Every structure is written in C-alpha cells, then in structure tokens.
Amino acid sequence: MADGSRYDDMETRPGEGRWTAPEEVWAAVRVDYLAGMSAPEACRRYGVGLTAMRLRASREGWRRTDQPWIPRSRLDPDDxxxxxxxxxxxxxxxxxxxxxxxxxxxxxxxxxxxxxxxxxxxxxxxxxxxxxxxxxxxxxxxxxxxxxxxxxxxxxxxxxxGADGADGADGADGIFSQPGEQATGDL
The missing domain is CATH 1.20.58 (Methane Monooxygenase Hydroxylase; Chain G, domain 1)
Incomplete structure (x- = not known):
C-alpha cells in the first residue's frame, strides 16, 4: 500500500474495495496459528481480518479442530x-x-x-x-x-x-551375686 504499511503488495480487486493478503502472509498466519498462537493474535500480527482467517482456515482445512490429535510431550526436549x-x-x-x-x-x-x-x-x-x-x-x-x-x-x-554368655560382672548370666555365693540361673 502506498501509505507505508507493512504489506505494500496487497491487491485490491476492482470494484470490491477489499484487499487480499498475499499467499506468503497466509502461510505465515497458518504456521503461527497451528503452532499455538491465538487467532486474534495471528491476525493482528499479520494484518488480516479474523473472519477472513477463520473462513480461509475452514476452507483450506487448517483449523485446529481439523488437525489430528497428537499428545504433546509434557517435557521440553531440553528439560x-x-x-x-x-x-x-x-x-x-x-x-x-x-x-x-x-x-x-x-x-x-x-x-x-x-x-x-x-x-x-x-x-x-x-x-x-x-x-x-x-x-x-x-x-x-x-x-x-x-x-x-x-x-x-x-x-x-x-x-x-567370654563366649559362655557370662556378663563379666560376676561370671553369671545377668545375675549379680555376692562374692563367695554360687550364681544360679534360677529365680
């Protein structure tokens, strides 16, 4: 366009008063939209109308609902x-x-x-x-x-x-006896 906008090569059809974005622009819109960008954001970025984008996506089969479901990996490959x-x-x-x-x-x-x-x-x-x-x-x-x-x-x-199980205090198995007494195991 002569006003210095981003897309100088957009065509206006005689008598229609509308312009059509070049195919390169639509290809870029398609790539960004299918990569996850919202439709309004993709339209703002490339200067195309939201209705035109939705109609073209429907006609050409690149709406997100037209795409096969692929479960995305929850992890970033660099994670x-x-x-x-x-x-x-x-x-x-x-x-x-x-x-x-x-x-x-x-x-x-x-x-x-x-x-x-x-x-x-x-x-x-x-x-x-x-x-x-x-x-x-x-x-x-x-x-x-x-x-x-x-x-x-x-x-x-x-x-x-000692290997006999005596505790060493009195030579008996856990029973403390007075000196001179015999240690018995019975209680």
Whole structure:
C-alpha cells in the first residue's frame, strides 16, 4: 500500500474495495496459528481480518479442530527431567531426591525467565519439598548407621567378656551375686 504499511503488495480487486493478503502472509498466519498462537493474535500480527482467517482456515482445512490429535510431550526436549527419566529408564526407585530437587530448581529458573511467576513459585515449593525429604532421609540413614555401630560395639564387647554368655560382672548370666555365693540361673 502506498501509505507505508507493512504489506505494500496487497491487491485490491476492482470494484470490491477489499484487499487480499498475499499467499506468503497466509502461510505465515497458518504456521503461527497451528503452532499455538491465538487467532486474534495471528491476525493482528499479520494484518488480516479474523473472519477472513477463520473462513480461509475452514476452507483450506487448517483449523485446529481439523488437525489430528497428537499428545504433546509434557517435557521440553531440553528439560533436565527428560534426561533424568531416560537415564533411569523410567525406574523411579533409581532417582535420587537431590536430583529431583535440582530438576525442580532448573524448571523454576526456566519459569522465571519466561515471566511465569506462579509456575516459578510452584517449582520453588517442589524444590524445597524435595530438599526437605532428602534431608530427612539423610538424618534417618545417619541414625540407622549410628544404631548399627552401637550394636556392633555392644556385640563386640559381649564377645570379649567370654563366649559362655557370662556378663563379666560376676561370671553369671545377668545375675549379680555376692562374692563367695554360687550364681544360679534360677529365680
């Protein structure tokens, strides 16, 4: 158009008073619309009418409802979670909670970069929960190790007192007797 607008090569049909966008423009509208852009946004971006776009999409079969349904992968191909899932082969028992916390942290950062504050806060809570869960598991494992160590020490001390089961205090099996008395196992 002579007024300096974006599309100087748009045609006006004689007597109709309308112009038709070139096929390149419609191809770009189609690509963006099918990629997920809203119809009004695609029309604003390329300067075409919403009704014209809907009519053309219907006529040419590129409405979203005309497309085959393909379940989209919930993970971005660059997402660390996809790599982690592939590495463990889907076996969730092989996933360390610290690794899940790291994935949640990375997803939080990605959400912040996209300007999605609510999603970033959700991933922050997931990250904190995974860290807390791993800390609790670490404390539990440390307690179990301490108990096993103490039991091993007690077993070693019992073995040093004698193999006959005597407790070492009076030579009897847990019965303390006065010096000079015979220890009996009967109560």
């Amino acid at each position: 660390e979670g996809a790599e982690l899932e592939a590495r463990v082969g889907g076996n969730l028992d092989r996933v360390d909670l610290r690794e899940l916390a790291w994935v949640a942290h990375r997803r939080m950062l990605r959400a912040v970069m996209r300007g999605e504050a609510i999603e970033a806060l959700r991933w922050r809570r997931v990250h904190a929960a995974m860290e807390a869960e791993q800390d609790e598991l670490d404390r539990f494992l440390e307690q179990e190790e301490a108990i096993q160590y103490m039991q091993a020490g007690a077993d070693a001390a019992d073995g040093a007192d």
